[in-house]
Each structure stands twice: as structure tokens, then as C-alpha cells.
Amino acid sequence: AQMGADVVLLEGHKMGGDCLNYGCVPSKALIATGKAAYGQRHSAQYGVADAAGEVDYAAAKDHVADVIAQIAPVDSQERFEGFGVNVIREFGRFISENEVQAGDTVIKARRIVIATGSSPLVPPIKGLDGVPYETNETLFDLREKPGHLLIVGGGPIGMEMAQAHIRMGCKVTVIEGGKAMGKDDPELAAVVLDTLRDEGVVIEEDAKATEISGTAGAIEVQAEDGRVFSGTHLLMAVGRKANTDKLDLEKAGVKPSKNGIEVDASLRTTNKKVYAIGDVAGGLQFTHVAGYHAGVIIRSILFGLPSKAKTSHIPWATYTEPELSQVGMTEAQAKEEHGSAVEVVRFHYNHNDRAIAERKTKGFIKLMVVKGRPVGASIVGYQAGELINLWALALANNMKMGQIAAMVAPYPTIGEVNKRAAGAYYSPRLFENVWVKRVVGFVQRFVP
Numbered sequence: 001a002q003m004g005a006d007v008v009l010l011e012g013h014k015m016g017g018d019c020l021n022y023g024c025v026p027s028k029a030l031i032a033t034g035k036a037a038y039g040q041r042h043s044a045q046y047g048v049a050d051a052a053g054e055v056d057y058a059a060a061k062d063h064v065a066d067v068i069a070q071i072a073p074v075d076s077q078e079r080f081e082g083f084g085v086n087v088i089r090e091f092g093r094f095i096s097e098n099e100v101q102a103g104d105t106v107i108k109a110r111r112i113v114i115a116t117g118s119s120p121l122v123p124p125i126k127g128l129d130g131v132p133y134e135t136n137e138t139l140f141d142l143r144e145k146p147g148h149l150l151i152v153g154g155g156p157i158g159m160e161m162a163q164a165h166i167r168m169g170c171k172v173t174v175i176e177g178g179k180a181m182g183k184d185d186p187e188l189a190a191v192v193l194d195t196l197r198d199e200g201v202v203i204e205e206d207a208k209a210t211e212i213s214g215t216a217g218a219i220e221v222q223a224e225d226g227r228v229f230s231g232t233h234l235l236m237a238v239g240r241k242a243n244t245d246k247l248d249l250e251k252a253g254v255k256p257s258k259n260g261i262e263v264d265a266s267l268r269t270t271n272k273k274v275y276a277i278g279d280v281a282g283g284l285q286f287t288h289v290a291g292y293h294a295g296v297i298i299r300s301i302l303f304g305l306p307s308k309a310k311t312s313h314i315p316w317a318t319y320t321e322p323e324l325s326q327v328g329m330t331e332a333q334a335k336e337e338h339g340s341a342v343e344v345v346r347f348h349y350n351h352n353d354r355a356i357a358e359r360k361t362k363g364f365i366k367l368m369v370v371k372g373r374p375v376g377a378s379i380v381g382y383q384a385g386e387l388i389n390l391w392a393l394a395l396a397n398n399m400k401m402g403q404i405a406a407m408v409a410p411y412p413t414i415g416e417v418n419k420r421a422a423g424a425y426y427s428p429r430l431f432e433n434v435w436v437k438r439v440v441g442f443v444q445r446f447v448p
């Protein structure tokens with residue numbers, strides 16, 4: 001709209017979507033509560049007496065609601081109308097290849113973008129429909145503190161909420177069908193999982209939930225192998241389902257895929273006038289990916305220019321403490337793709353002076369480098385989600401390691417971890433190189 005296009009935005013539920021109302025924003029606000037409580041209980045190491053870190057669960061939810069309210073104006077109907085967008089607060093559904101109906105309004109459009117997101121997947125587990133359970137759509141409104149929260153699913157939602165809740169004083173059991181944090185490098189995931197276990201979270205792996213029973217306050221989850229877990233509350237965090245039910249896709253000739261809607265590299269669906277972006281496109285499901293997709297299709301829709309989405313430079317982070325972040329290939333992926341051409345360099349937080357001062361020395365960075373260029377970075381540790389930004393820049397621009405090593409980082413910052421990791425790539429080349437030693441020896445002896 002700000003570039004002069006005639007735009008109609010349909011929103012059937014809350015402006016701001018999942019991220020603002022049920023996802024990133026409330027989860028990070030609740031993680032902040034957990035961190036504050038944990039900080040009080042572990043402050044003696046800084047010379048400040050430890051305190052109880054007692055959490056008022058309902059007050060924590062007020063804090064969550066206030067954080068959402070502070071960000072909401074950015075996603076509000078008023079703001080978008082101010083840009084000249086015609087906002088209609090109705091669910092849309094296709095009635096033809098280029099028409100969408102929203103309430104009583106029919107909109108005929110040159111191009112249509114499906115950005116309907118995803119919802120919590122609730123699998124058909126025996127007994128689940130008869131038991132009260134939370135999802136990310138209800139958890140942030142829950143005001144009674146769970147005595148013992150059972151979380152089915154050990155992905156990012158499960159692990160972030162497990163740590164937030166143990167720190168808020170709940171008992172927590174995570175029931176994971178495969179490996180917890182299974183989409184991440186297992187070496188880094190282990191650092192996070194060990195920390196959560198040390199804090200008291202019970203993480204049961206290879207425990208696929210197959211039967212659920214009980215009533216409010218007394219819930220039992222049974223795993224395939226017969227293990228039984230009891231708790232007071234249940235959070236289902238087993239993945240997402242694309243929001244396509246209401247769309248009548250077939251009327252527009254838009255083909256669904258296994259995880260959402262089928263799209264080509266330019267995010268066009270099987271109807272070339274219709275695009276699908278964000279979670280509903282069925283790829284990586286992150287807010288920054290949805291935003292990136294929007295940028296890709298704006299180029300094509302408004303300027304008619306070719307534009308393709310790629311994934312090789314997309315970072316992600318899980319906001320446990322320590323955080324875990326990734327961009328590009330993991331070590332295993334890089335070795336599969338590039339074989340022995342991959343060099344893996346590491347740098348540990350316990351050699352970073354600022355991390356020592358802050359007592360945040362757990363964790364490390366691992367870089368995968370091919371022919372002098374990074375192809376992947378994995379970080380577990382304090383502020384890993386912030387540190388990955390540099391490597392996201394490097395991968396997006398195909399930068400060389402030398403360009404990173406040339407950067408001067410202020411001392412003492414956690415960000416020096418990045419610079420030192422780049423340095424670790426050059427160390428053997430400089431310090432274990434006979435030619436370097438010969439040249440230096442020659443200069444010492446003969447150059448005045």
C-alpha cells in the first residue's frame with residue numbers, strides 16, 4: 001500500500017497473528033519471568049544474597065498480556081488503515097481463481113497472497129479429546145499455576161515452555177516421541193538438555209504418547225512402550241497444522257501439500273496469480289521467514305521482477321538458557337554435502353572474558369567452513385540468538401572468513417566469540433605453517 005498498490009487485508013481473528021498473540025511474544029515474555037526468578041535464586045555468585053524468586057503465576061500472565069499490548073499497535077487495524085490498506089475483519093475463502101469472499105464482501109484481485117499461518121497440531125491420540133489440555137493458544141491465558149506440567153513434544157515450544165515453567169516453580173515432565181530438540185545439532189542440543197535436566201526438568205525421550213487419560217488436576221500420559229507419566233496439567237506441543245481448512249483452495253485451483261500449500265521457488269501456488277507465504281507455505285515456520293517471504297513476493301507482485309526464496313541463509317534460535325542458534329548447515333549436513341572439504345572450527349565461551357565476568361561460560365560456537373567461506377554456524381550459549389546475526393549476514397552475502405576476521409570487536413563483549421571463532425580458523429594456518437616460520441625467521445635475521 002505504501003508503494004501505491006491497492007491492498008485489501010483480511011483477518012478473521014486477531015491482528016498480529018500467532019506470533020504476537022499466541023507465539024513468539026508471549027513465550028518470550030514468560031521466559032523473561034522465568035529468567036528473573038532464576039536470577040534471584042542464583043545471585044549469590046555475584047555477591048548478592050540469593051532470594052526465593054517466588055513467582056505469582058497470575059501476575060506473570062499480566063506481564064505477558066502487557067507485553068502483547070505494548071507491541072499490538074504495530075500490528076493494529078488502525079496502523080494498517082493509516083497506510084491506506086482496506087482492512088476487513090473476516091475470514092476469507094476462495095470463490096473462484098481470482099475472487100475471495102469475506103463476510104458479505106467479494107474481492108476480485110490481480111494477485112492474492114495466502115498468509116493464513118498455522119495452528120497447534122492436535123493428533124488423534126487415544127483419550128485426548130476427553131481430557132483438558134493446553135496448547136499455545138490457551139497456555140498464556142492460564143492463570144492457575146500448574147503443580148506439575150506434562151508437556152507432550154520436545155521441540156522448541158516444549159523446551160522453551162519447560163524451562164520457563166520449572167523456573168516459575170512448577171514441576172515439569174517433557175514426553176518426547178523421538179529426540180528432544182531433534183531438528184538441531186545433537187551436540188549443541190545436549191548442552192541445552194543437560195541444563196534443563198540440571199534445573200529439574202524430566203525429559204523422557206523415545207516416549208511417543210499413545211494414550212491420555214484423567215481429569216483436571218490428575219492427568220496421565222502413556223507412552224508406546226508402556227511408561228506412564230502423571231501430572232496436573234497437560235500442554236500439547238507436537239507441531240503445527242497449516243491453516244487451509246477455511247480457504248476452499250480447490251475453487252482457486254490451489255493445490256495443498258503435505259504440510260500446507262504447494263509453492264514453487266518464487267512462492268507461487270499452482271494458481272500463478274496466488275502466492276502462499278509464512279507458515280502456511282509448509283517450510284521453515286518462523287516469523288522472520290514469513291517476513292522474508294513477504295519481501296520476496298513484493299518484488300514479483302509490485303515490480304514484476306523474478307524473485308526466489310532460499311533457505312540456506314535463514315537463521316533460527318531457541319530461547320532456552322543457554323540459547324541455541326543455527327544458520328546454514330549443521331556439521332552433519334556440511335559433511336554430507338562437502339565431505340572432507342569441510343573444516344570445522346570451534347571456540348568455547350569459557351575463553352571469553354565477558355562471559356567469565358557474567359558467569360555465563362557454558363557453551364560454544366562451531367563453524368563449518370568450505371574454501372574459506374562459512375557454510376554454517378551453530379551456537380549454544382549466552383545470547384546465541386544475538387550472536388548468530390553476524391553469521392546470518394555472512395551467509396546471506398557469501399562472505400569470506402577473512403572479512404569476519406578483519407572485524408574489530410569491542411572488548412569485552414560476548415560478540416568476541418564470533419571474532420575468535422574466525423581467528424580459530426586462521427590459527428593453524430599461521431601458527432603451524434612452516435612457510436610462515438621461514439619468512440618470519442628470514443625477516444628477523446636479514447631485515448634491519
Ligand SMILES: Cc1cc2nc3c(=O)[nH]c(=O)nc-3n(C[C@H](O)[C@H](O)[C@H](O)COP(=O)(O)OP(=O)(O)OC[C@H]3O[C@@H](n4cnc5c(N)ncnc54)[C@H](O)[C@@H]3O)c2cc1C
Pocket residue numbers: 010011012013014015016017018019020022023024025027090091092093115116117118136157243246247277278279280285286287288289290319
Ligand atoms: C509458542 C510459539 C512460539 C514461537 N516462537 C517463535 C520465535 O521465538 N521466533 C520465531 O521466529 N517464530 C516463533 N514462532 C513461530 C511464529 O509464530 C510463526 O512462524 C509466525 O507467526 C508465522 O507467521 P504467519 O504470518 O505465517 O502466520 P500467523 O502469524 O499465524 O498469522 C496468520 C493469520 O491469518 C489469520 N487467518 C487464518 N485463516 C484466515 C482466513 N481464511 N482469512 C483471514 N484470515 C485468516 C489468522 O487468524 C492469523 O491471524 C512461535 C510459534 C509458537 C506457536
Ligand SMILES: NC(=O)c1ccc[n+]([C@@H]2O[C@H](COP(=O)([O-])OP(=O)(O)OC[C@H]3O[C@@H](n4cnc5c(N)ncnc54)[C@H](O)[C@@H]3O)[C@@H](O)[C@H]2O)c1
Pocket residue numbers: 123125152153154155156157158160175176177178179180181182183207208209210237238239240284285286316317318319
Ligand atoms: N524460538 C523459536 O523460534 C520458536 C519457538 C517455538 C516454536 N517455534 C516454531 O513453531 C514450530 C512448532 O513448534 P513445536 O515445538 O510444536 O513443533 P516441532 O515439530 O518442532 O516439535 C514437536 C515435537 O513433538 C514430538 N512429537 C510428535 N508427536 C508426539 C507424540 N505423540 N508423543 C510425543 N512426542 C511427539 C516430535 O517428535 C517433535 O520433536 C517450530 O517448528 C518452530 O518453527 C519457534
